[in-house]
Amino acid sequence: MRMVECIKVNKTYQQGQVNVRALKDVSLSIVTGEFVAIAGPSGSGKTTLLNLIGGLDSVDSGTIVVDGHSFDQMSQSQLADLRLNKVGFVFQAYNLIPVLSAAENVEFVMLLQGLPAKERRQRVKAILDDVGLEGKYDRRPAELSGGQQQRVAVARAIVSNPSIVLADEPTANLDSKTGKGLLQIMKKMNEEKKITFIFSTHDKMVMDYARRLILIRDGRLADDRVKSN
Amino acid sequence: MSIDVKMAWRNIWRNPRRTILTICAIAFSSLLLVFMLSFQFGSYETMINTSVKIQSGHLQVQAEDYQDKKTIRLVVPNPAAVGKILEKIPHVQAYTFRGQAFSLVSSKDRTYGAVVTGIDPIREIQVSRLKKLIRQGSFLAESDSDQALVGKLLARNLRLELGDELTLLGQGRDGSIAATVVTVKGIYSSGIDEFDRSAIQIPLKTFQNVYTMDDAVHEVVIIGKSLSDIAEIKHSIELNLSTLDPQKPLKTLDWEELMPGLRQGIEMDLVSGMIFYFLLILVVAFSILNTFLMAIFERTREFGVLMAIGTAPARLTKVLLIESMTMTMIGIFAGILMGSMITLYFQTHGIDFSGASELLSQFGISGRMHPKLSVLSAVSGPLAVFMITFFAALYPALKVRRMRPVEAMRAV
Amino acid sequence: MYLQFAWRNIWRNTRRTTVILVAVIIGIWSMILLGALMRGIAEGMIKNGISTLTGHLQIHHKGYRSDPAIEHSITDPQVVEHALNKVLPSGALWASRVRVNAVASNARHSSGVTMVGIEPSSEANVSFIGAAVYQGRYLTQQDQNGILVGEALLDKFETKIGRKLVLMSQDTKGEIASRAFRILGVFRAEMEATEKQFVFVTRKASQIMLQLDTGISEVSVMLPGKPDNPNAISELKAALPQDQFEVHSWRELLPFQTAYLRILDGFIWIWYLVVFVAMGFGIVNTTLMAVFERIREFGLLKALGMKPWWILREVLTESFLLLVTGMIIGNILAFLSIYILSRIGIDLSAFAAGAEYAGMSRIIYPAIEVKDIIMANGVVMLLGLLVSAYPATKAARFIPVKALAHT
Incomplete structure (x- = not known):
């Protein structure tokens, strides 16, 4: 089943006085349960592509369909709804709400979804245990290490049972050992819960973990291959 | 939370x-x-x-136009009837009657114009603070007839002491000349210069005799139980007043109308x-x-x-x-x-x-x-x-x- | 270069600076404008007081002030006239008057008034009455039976121009003198009380009526230039026999207005401080934010060898520039609004009785006093820098390594 479908997507940014063409005629499709890495040098358009797939930003031309929903005619609040229920995000850094504890950060999404308190609490505990943060529920982000913060971010991204998780350079600010731990967790989630994962990265290790590697250079799709392992 | x-x-x-x-x-x-x-x-x-508490009271009943003209002819002819109405209104705390006439006031060697006010010594105490303001001598008693209270500044201008005689000369209600001699029984100071410079109080009975007022007065002064009752009292008075003499209507004024300034x-x-x-x-x-x-x-x-x-x-x-x-x-x-x-x-x-x-x-x-x-x-x-x-x-x-x-x- | 930095x-x-600038501007503007309005009220009161038969100074016979009776009249006005001619600067104007308490009456009414006997031509230069007659005409030397009354008195007495009015007062012999006058003109005054209190006749007529001969009650003087002239008063005192005359300045003659003036300075000061405190919180907060945002930068500067005092100076200079900008705009706005208001005035007619009760003119014109402007700007600048010193010292104390590590 197709999870993501991009057809001839174009996106141009205004940066100062110059127009930067971030994406040029990008078409690709990703099916449910994939574990995909989008790689490329910085400025190649990876983040833009992720933002577009997540509905954070709108295309100039072309079409994006996620889990059967075409973004073409969706309003801001419909997009917010889609992000809430279908998409999970993990960003590079500054990812968590600093005034909320680890548990509250995770719980927040379910709050937005309107789940009952009892269910929220059970799931928060379960998911934080899953990502290896037993006993750290009440720590604030400032009291957690970078790797721990990213694990909370992953927990938050998947706690709402999304169809797809978008992770923008999740390991960029982590050392390689911590990054590896994070990837293992994501991989586990991918396998256990059949959640589609899409990363952007220029980290060799992340690319090794991915089962499919999409390469972007200067806003164009340069390579797309599925690894056999 | x-x-x-x-x-x-x-x-x-x-x-x-x-x-x-x-x-x-x-x-x-x-x-x-x-x-x-x-x-x-x-x-x-x-x-x-x-x-x-010194001058106006919370409310006054007057003849129409009296407030503007202060003419001696504009009277409340039957104050007892107004009093009866007031007795029945629950929020009225006290009321008194006053008569007022502008007169020439002469001491042994000075003459000034002043407002002579006739007050009811018993009722006045419940309505105004005049008694507490007496600085020399004492307040009028019920039996007094030819006694007067004088403001401190007027006393100074007239060079008056307690016990001095004072000649009042004015015009009666019927146009006749009104004259009498009174002795100073008390001197007061209210702190309001304007009042202390221009007022003399004599017993209401004497006032009514001298100024040929008969039973009439100029002002029925009313104190309510509290400031917030005034509107209600005014309304009840107005309702009842209309049952009196429709020929010469009386007017009820509250303190805001009495002292617009x-x-x-x-x-x-x-x-x-x-x-x-x-x-x-x-x-x-x-x-x-x-x-x-x-x-x-x-x-x-x-x-x-x-x-x-x-x-x-x-x-x-x-x-x-x-x-x-x-x-x-x-x-x-x-x-x-x-x-x-x-x-x-x-x-x-x-x-x-x-x-x-x-x-x-x-x-x-x-x-x-x-x-x-x-x-x-x-x-x-x-x-x-x-x-x-x-x-x-x-x-x-x-x-x-x-x-x-x-x-x-x-x-x- | 350094200011530019x-x-x-x-x-x-931009946004943050604009917001705090607006607070400073409103602050300064309201300080100056309301200060000017309060001054304007005072000036209106004093102007009105002075023109209502007070003048800048007055000369009386000894004892008249405490007991304004006819026996305290000046019997020999020549002496005063002579002294005035000798002492006063050129341009000074004066008028001598008879002023006694009297009873005015007509067929239907009577009331206490102040009878003022005036020299029509000299009085017109000194007090309001010269320009206040709006119906009928002003007095002339020849009007032996003419009288001017105020509009309010005319209404109260239910009379009109041409009708008779009888005045009664005590003459020099202690007898009651009375004389009938004919209403020649009606005047309007700022205060209804003035219209009810004063009636004007010629000086000659009053002197005849009261058997005063050439005697007068007072001489009222208008000085050229500023109303306060202590020299003129002391010289006059010296020139006049002390046991016969007393000289008073308008400040002594108008205790109510003088008291208002005295507490006005206090009021204006309190208002300035209150406004300042209100914006002071904003200044401290904004400067603190600006400083903390730049912790890294200050750390870097310090690491480069910048002395703490330089950073202190930098932060204070920024506050200074902010305050100066706010002051310039605030002052311009304030002067503009004062200019407009001084053209049209603030009409208190809706509160006429209230204005009169408070002793204020019916129309208020703001008045600028240099002292207030300096004070307003001084308060803002001085205290503004003072409160900025707190964030400035904070910035100066950042420790380079810690500051650089700050994100």
């Missing part, structure tokens, strides 16, 4: 220094307003009470006070607007993330408003509390204004002023602060709605 |  409130509360204390300064600004303005309004209301009450003076003072307070609150609002703005712009990234994970902008606005309004409420309550305490202190101890006594005695206020705390004075100022800060907070809170997640997250 | 730093955050 809902997560929104929790977030708002924790956000407030992310920068305690800034928050405390902001709360201080709000508390300061609330405190000031509580005190100033109490001060204003306190002085109004003193002014009203002084004037009411006093009422307008109070209004003017209130209006100018409002202008001051409004400008003050405006300055405060702009001073704290920056705090509210910063609370948002330094968290732009955070809002980006919140929106990315699906938070609706309306919810962010809500959290921000809870934040700023919590600060405002803390400030306002602290302000009301401290303002009330300061006000209560001065309410019991008074504030010394002896340096301005020439000025204040004109308004019937002595050298000490007492602010008066009331629900109105404690709440209305801070309420205005609340509303203006609410608008100051609304602007940044609504600005969040226009943020787009991608741009927000790119911001540093 | 500070100026650029201020505008790094």
Whole structure:
């Protein structure tokens, strides 16, 4: 089943006085349960592509369909709804709400979804245990290490049972050992819960973990291959 | 506690220094307003009470036009009938009758014009403070007939002492010459120069004889149980008066009509006070607007993330408003509390204004002023602060709605 | 270069600077404007008081002030006239009057009034009455039976021009003198009380009526230039026999207005401080934010070898520039509003009785006093820098390593 479908997507940014063409005629499709890495040098358009797939930003031309929903005619609040229920995000850094504890950060999404308190609490505990943060529920982000913060971010991204998780350079600010731990967790989630994962990265290790590697250079799709392992 | 409130509360204390300064600004303005309004209301009450208790009373029943013309012919012909009506009205505390006639007043070697007032010695005590204002001699007694009370300044102008004789010469109600000789029994000082310079009191019976008034009087002066009952009393009197003589209608005037200058003076003072307070609150609002703005712009990234994970902008606005309004409420309550305490202190101890006594005695206020705390004075100022800060907070809170997640997250 | 650096730093955050600037501008504007309005009220009161038969100074016979009776008249006005001619600067104007308490009556009414006997031509230069007659005409030397009454008195007495009015008062012999006058003109005054209190006849007529011969009650003097002239008063005192005359300035003659003036300075000061405190919180907060945002930068500067005092100076300069900008705009706005208001005036007719009760004119014109302007700006600048010193010292104390590590 197709999870993501991009057809001839174009996106141009205004940066100062110059127009930067971030994406040029990008078409690709990703099916449910994939574990995909989008790689490329910085400025190649990876983040833009992720933002577009997540509905954070709108295309100039072309079409994006996620889990059967075409973004073409969706309003801001419909997009917010889609992000809430279908998409999970993990960003590079500054990812968590600093005034909320680890548990509250995770719980927040379910709050937005309107789940009952009892269910929220059970799931928060379960998911934080899953990502290896037993006993750290009440720590604030400032009291957690970078790797721990990213694990909370992953927990938050998947706690709402999304169809797809978008992770923008999740390991960029982590050392390689911590990054590896994070990837293992994501991989586990991918396998256990059949959640589609899409990363952007220029980290060799992340690319090794991915089962499919999409390469972007200067806003164009340069390579797309599925690894056999 | 809902997560929104929790977030708002924790956000407030992310920068305690800034928050405390902001709360201080709000508390300061609330405190000031509580005190100033109490001060204003306190002085109004003193002014009203002084004037009411010395001159006008809360209400008067007069012949129509008497208030403007003060002509001796315009009388209340049957005061006993009015008295009967007043007896039946529950909120009336006391009433008295007065007659007034402008006359030439001569001592041994001086002559001045003055208003001779006939008062009922027994009833007057319940209505005015005149008895308490006697500085020399004593108040009129029921049996007195040819005795008079004189204001301190008039006594000085006429070179009068207690026991001196005084000739009154005026015109009676029927146009005849009215003349009599009285002795000074008491000299009073009310603090209102105008009154002390131009008034003489004699027993009402004597007045009615000398000025050929028969049983008529000019004013029926009424004191209500409290200021707030006045409108009701006025209404009941008016209803009942119409049953009396329809040929010569009587008029009921309240203190505002009897002393229009006093009422307008109070209004003017209130209006100018409002202008001051409004400008003050405006300055405060702009001073704290920056705090509210910063609370948002330094968290732009955070809002980006919140929106990315699906938070609706309306919810962010809500959290921000809870934040700023919590600060405002803390400030306002602290302000009301401290303002009330300061006000209560001065309410019991008074504030010394002896340096301005020439000025204040004109308004019937002595050298000490007492602010008066009331629900109105404690709440209305801070309420205005609340509303203006609410608008100051609304602007940044609504600005969040226009943020787009991608741009927000790119911001540093 | 150094100011330029500070100026650029201020505008790094346009919105924030604008907001605090607006607070400073409103603050300064309201300080100056309301100060000018309060001054204007005072000036109106004093102007009105002076023109209502007070003048800048008055000369009386000894004892008249405490007991204004006819036996305290000046019997020999020549002496005073002579002294005035000798002592007063050129341009000074004066008028001598008879002023006694009297009873005015007609067929239906009677009331206490102040009878003022005036020299029509000299009085017109000194007090309001010269320009106040709006119906009928002003007095001339020849009007032996003419009288001017106020509009309010005319209404109260239910009379009109051409009708008779009888005045009664005590003459020099202690007898009641009375004389009938014919109403020649009606005047209007700022205060209704003035219209009810004063009636004007010629000096000659009053002197005949009261058997005063050439005697007068007072001489009222208008000085050229400023109303206060202590020299003129002391010289006059010296020139006149001390046991016969007393000289009073308007400040002594108008205790109510003088008391208002005395507490006015206090009021204005309190208002300035209150406004300042209100914006002071904003100044501290904004400067603190600006400083904390730049912790890294200050750390870097310090690491580069910048002395703490330089950073202190930098932050204070930024506050200074902010305050100066706010002051310039605030002052301009204030002067503009004062200019407009002084053209049209603030009409208190809606509160006429209240204005009269408070002793104020019906129309208020703001009045600028240099002292107030200096004080307002001084308060803001001095205290503004003082409160900025707190964030400035904070910035100066940042420790380079810690500051650089700060995100």
